[in-house]
Every structure is written in C-alpha cells, then in structure tokens.
Amino acid sequence: MVNSLRNIVLVGAGNVATHLGFALKNLGYQITQVYSRTKKSAIRLSSLLDTGYTTNINLLDNRADLYLFCLKDDGIMPVLCRASFTNQVLVHTSGTLPLSVFQGCSKNYAVLYPVQTFSRLKKLDLKGVPLCIEANNPDILATIETMAKEISGNVLFMDSDKRKILHLAAIFACNFPNHMYFLAEKILSESGLNFDLLKPLIMETASKILEIDPFSAQTGPAMREDQRIIEEHLRILKDLPDIQKLYTFVSDSISAYRGSPARRTNKNIPEKNE
Amino acid sequence: MVNSLRNIVLVGAGNVATHLGFALKNLGYQITQVYSRTKKSAIRLSSLLDTGYTTNINLLDNRADLYLFCLKDDGIMPVLCRASFTNQVLVHTSGTLPLSVFQGCSKNYAVLYPVQTFSRLKKLDLKGVPLCIEANNPDILATIETMAKEISGNVLFMDSDKRKILHLAAIFACNFPNHMYFLAEKILSESGLNFDLLKPLIMETASKILEIDPFSAQTGPAMREDQRIIEEHLRILKDLPDIQKLYTFVSDSISAYRGSPARRTNKNIPEKNE
Numbered sequence: 438m439v440n441s442l443r444n445i446v447l448v449g450a451g452n453v454a455t456h457l458g459f460a461l462k463n464l465g466y467q468i469t470q471v472y473s474r475t476k477k478s479a480i481r482l483s484s485l486l487d488t489g490y491t492t493n494i495n496l497l498d499n500r501a502d503l504y505l506f507c508l509k510d511d512g513i514m515p516v517l518c519r520a521s522f523t524n525q526v527l528v529h530t531s532g533t534l535p536l537s538v539f540q541g542c543s544k545n546y547a548v549l550y551p552v553q554t555f556s557r558l559k560k561l562d563l564k565g566v567p568l569c570i571e572a573n574n575p576d577i578l579a580t581i582e583t584m585a586k587e588i589s590g591n592v593l594f595m596d597s598d599k600r601k602i603l604h605l606a607a608i609f610a611c612n613f614p615n616h617m618y619f620l621a622e623k624i625l626s627e628s629g630l631n632f633d634l635l636k637p638l639i640m641e642t643a644s645k646i647l648e649i650d651p652f653s654a655q656t657g658p659a660m661r662e663d664q665r666i667i668e669e670h671l672r673i674l675k676d677l678p679d680i681q682k683l684y685t686f687v688s689d690s691i692s693a694y695r696g697s698p699a700r701r702t703n704k705n706i707p708e709k710n711e
Numbered sequence: 712m713v714n715s716l717r718n719i720v721l722v723g724a725g726n727v728a729t730h731l732g733f734a735l736k737n738l739g740y741q742i743t744q745v746y747s748r749t750k751k752s753a754i755r756l757s758s759l760l761d762t763g764y765t766t767n768i769n770l771l772d773n774r775a776d777l778y779l780f781c782l783k784d785d786g787i788m789p790v791l792c793r794a795s796f797t798n799q800v801l802v803h804t805s806g807t808l809p810l811s812v813f814q815g816c817s818k819n820y821a822v823l824y825p826v827q828t829f830s831r832l833k834k835l836d837l838k839g840v841p842l843c844i845e846a847n848n849p850d851i852l853a854t855i856e857t858m859a860k861e862i863s864g865n866v867l868f869m870d871s872d873k874r875k876i877l878h879l880a881a882i883f884a885c886n887f888p889n890h891m892y893f894l895a896e897k898i899l900s901e902s903g904l905n906f907d908l909l910k911p912l913i914m915e916t917a918s919k920i921l922e923i924d925p926f927s928a929q930t931g932p933a934m935r936e937d938q939r940i941i942e943e944h945l946r947i948l949k950d951l952p953d954i955q956k957l958y959t960f961v962s963d964s965i966s967a968y969r970g971s972p973a974r975r976t977n978k979n980i981p982e983k984n985e
Binding site for chain 2: 638
C-alpha cells in the first residue's frame with residue numbers, strides 16, 4: 438500500500454508537465470527527474486525545476502514513488518513498453534486514454550485529468566481547476582485524491598468513459614472558441630484593425646457563462662435570424678472563402694438550435710446585440 | 712451647434728438601451744422617454760429608469776437633445792420614416808448600419824457603436840468597452856466624443872466601412888464561441904455531466920488571449936493533428952450528426968491554418984493540452 442507519494446518523475450516536459458511540475462514542487466513534492474524524448478525540452482524543464490533529466494527511457498529513475506505521464510496520447514504506449522515498473526504508481530493526465538492503458542505495467546495506477554488548457558507562456562492558478570481522478574484500487578485512489586486536493590479544491594471521481602465525453606466537450610469549450618478568436622484576428626488584420634478591440638468582448642462573452650446559460654447568453658444576427666446582416670457578412674468575406682464557409686456553417690447551427698422546441702420554453706432572445 | 716446633450720430619448724428598450732440608459736443616467740444625463748414597439752418592454756425599461764414611455768412614434772418627445780437608437784437594424788428605418796426630426800442629434804449604436812442611414816432625417820447625426828455583448832440579466836461595466844464613434848460634422852463628433860469619454864476610457868473614431876468589418880469580427884469573437892459553449896453543454900448534458908466543469912477552462916481560454924496571440928494559444932487534437940483522438944470524438948458524436956459535422960468542419964479549419972506557412976514562423980505548437 439502506498440501512503441504517500443513524495444518523489445515524482447515527470448514523464449514528459451510539455452505544457453502540462455510544466456504546470457503540474459511547478460504546482461507539485463511548490464507543494465513540497467520532490468521532482469527527482471524529468472524525462473522527455475527531446476533533449477531541449479528535457480533540459481528546459483529540468484533546469485526550471487532544478488532536477489535531473491533523461492531522454493533515455495532505460496535510464497528512468499526507478500526509485501520514485503510516482504510517475505506522472507504528461508505526454509501526447511500516442512507517446513504513452515512506447516514509453517510504457519520500454520520502461521519496467523513493478524508497483525510504482527503510474528498516473529496519466531490524458532482526457533481520452535482509459536485507465537486500463539496501464540494494465541500489466543504496474544500493480545498501481547491512476548488518472549489525474551485536469552480540465553484546463555495549458556500554455557507554457559501563460560501563468561495559471563490550478564486551485565480552481567477541476568481534477569478528474571480514477572484509480573485501479575481504493576488505496577491508490579485515496580492517495581491520488583489526497584495529492585489532487587493539495588493541488589485544487591475541485592477534485593472529482595470520474596470513470597474513463599465519462600472523462601472521454603468531458604474531454605470532447607472541452608474541445609468545444611476551448612479549442613473551438615480559440616479558433617474563432619484566431620479567425621476574428623485574421624478578419625481584423627486584413628483591414629488593419631487591432632485585435633485588442635475585441636478583448637473586452639471576448640472576456641465578457643466568457644464571463645457571462647458564469648451567470649447565464651449559453652443558450653440565454655447568445656446574441657447576434659444568427660440568433661435574431663437577421664438575414665440582411667448575415668448576407669452582408671458573407672459578402673465581406675467573399676475573398677476569404679474558407680472563413681465564409683465557416684461563418685455559414687456556424688450561423689446555420691446557431692439558427693437550427695434557436696428553433697429547437699425543447700429550448701423555446703426558457704428562451705430569452707435578445708433584442709439587440711453587438 | 713450643439714454643445715451639450717443632457718436630455719436623451721432612448722429609441723429601443725432592449726439590452727443595449729438598458730445598459731446604455733443606466734450608464735447615461737448614472738452620469739447625470741436626463742432620460743426623458745423610452746420608446747419601444749412593444750408596451751411590455753417600454754414599461755419595463757421606463758420604470759427601471761424612472762421616466763416616461765411611448766409605443767407610438769408620433770408621440771416621441773420632440774424636445775430632447777439626443778435620440779439614441781438601440782433597435783434591431785431593420786427596426787431603424789420605419790422609425791426614421793415616421794418621426795419628424797429637424798436638428799436634434801440622432802445617434803445609432805449599430806455595428807453594421809452606415810452613418811448615412813440618418814441622411815435627410817436631421818442636420819446632426821452620429822454613431823456610437825459599443826464593441827460588446829449585452830444581456831439584460833448580466834451586469835456590465837462599460838468603462839473599458841471600446842466605443843466606436845462617427846458623425847456627420849465635426850461639432851457633433853466632438854460632442855459625441857465628450858459623451859462617449861464619460862462612458863468609457865476607450866473611445867475611437869471609426870468610419871462605417873471599418874466598423875462593419877469590426878462587427879463581423881465580433882461575431883467570431885462572441886456569438887461563435889458562445890455557440891461552442893452551448894454545444895459543449897449539450898454534449899455534457901447527454902451524459903449527465905455538469906457544465907460547471909468547463910467554466911474554469913472557458914475563463915482561462917478567454918483570458919489567455921490577453922497575453923498570447925490566438926495562434927500561439929491554440930491547443931488540442933486538431934492543432935496537434937492527433938487523428939486518433941479526432942476519430943474517437945467523431946465516433947462519440949455519431950448520434951449527434953449535426954454536432955459531429957461541426958466538429959469536423961472546425962477541426963479541419965484549425966488544421967488548415969496550422970499548416971499555413973505565413974504563421975509557421977512564430978508557431979508555438981503545444982505538446983499536450985486539455
């Protein structure tokens with residue numbers, strides 16, 4: 438039985454490893470080693486965390502209590518096959534990989550999936566970030582829960598199937614909105630306008646969600662079914678045909694759900710918007 | 712020449728009229744009347760602002776200095792045709808209507824377009840909101856600028872053509888991300904998961920934009936070209952074919968720009984994401 442996990446090897450040196458590594462170090466955990474496939478990343482993170490590193494999976498420190506896998510999903514398998522674990526605790530941070538990916542590799546394994554987007558360049562407070570945990574036995578689950586609760590006040594048990602759904606929804610809540618910001622920036626830059634103009638709008642749109650459900654929060658021509666504006670926008674976008682198509686596609690999707698009878702009962706369609 | 716505009720009629724009683732009406736009242740402006748096509752809206756806002764109302768355009772208070780039009784775009788024309796103005800200042804708040812919509816209606820007219828999304832149920836501080844102004848003569852422009860600067864510290868001159876582009880970009884920065892939140896909520900609710908799980912992610916995704924450009928901020932399977940995860944997500948969405956199509960469409964758009972040579976020079980593709 439593992440009661441405490443004080444010595445940790447970070448398997449991966451990307452954005453998640455960086456943010457979790459710092460959080461754990463600040464909580465008094467000992468990061469004993471950083472593994473990365475690329476020397477540059479390994480050196481960068483290990484020097485930031487003031488620890489050793491390796492790019493050779495055979496040289497992984499085998500005395501640690503816990504191995505925290507923060508790799509791209511398709512990077513986990515090759516590492517698992519080459520490293521030899523016995524009863525060390527293996528933990529991955531993936532939204533999509535099942536817990537069972539560790540089966541046969543160790544007697545003790547778990548998942549700690551942070552529902553968050555990580556960029557190395559952007560500081561981040563992990564305290565409110567939902568951490569979804571799962572483990573192959575109750576002892577490990579309790580141990581991981583203790584560690585997770587030190588990192589965040591928002592720890593939940595979630596099985597692999599639900600976690601996968603949550604990860605999919607997170608794509609819609611994060612990557613897709615960010616792509617819309619990117620396209621907005623592109624539209625503005627074509628006309629020499631500054632993206633900063635949209636920053637208060639972006640922040641307000643996100644923070645609305647804390648108070649109002651997304652259906653009630655929606656504004657804009659597609660929600661109002663203002664065909665004149667939609668057609669004018671499509672005309673403006675005629676030289677950016679890919680963005681024009683996306684405008685149509687997303688607007689049609691907004692219109693389709695606007696008319697959904699299931700939602701009409703509590704609709705609150707705004708009279709005027711940005 | 713108009714030096715000060717202290718008496719204001721609000722033409723419209725929706726979200727924009729509500730937020731601007733409160734801001735102006737708090738600044739010491741006199742809202743003399745609220746006009747709305749619907750009695751319910753007129754009564755609601757006029758009682759909130761403690762002023763008179765009318766639903767009859769012929770009974771519009773003709774002694775005000777300024778008429779602030781906060782209507783749906785296609786609502787402005789009918790109002791203009793029926794009201795008789797001489798040299799009162801007419802101001803609209805639309806992103807897409809040109810300044811010239813007021814031509815022939817009065818000697819003095821202007822635009823004050825707030826780059827923001829307004830919901831009645833969500834409180835909003837207008838101080839940092841970009842206000843784009845334009846007028847048909849320098850005196851009115853100066854007068855509107857004075858008023859706008861009382862409302863917000865972020866006032867810009869912008870002509871009708873650029874304003875229209877900015878409004879289009881605002882759809883991408885606001886309505887489209889909000890629709891993605893709506894779809895995320897829908898995906899979660901199908902599995903009994905709570906939308907609250909995504910709120911820290913949504914806020915972080917938006918606030919990243921204050922520090923990192925949207926291209927560098929992007930994470931996720933489409934950015935990493937992780938085809939295994941994308942296919943798994945499409946499989947999960949097989950019973951929601953409309954959302955499945957949208958997932959493909961937006962992911963393809965992310966992938967297409969990922970490979971854009973113009974952007975590759977300063978790319979910072981994340982190793983791992985939510």
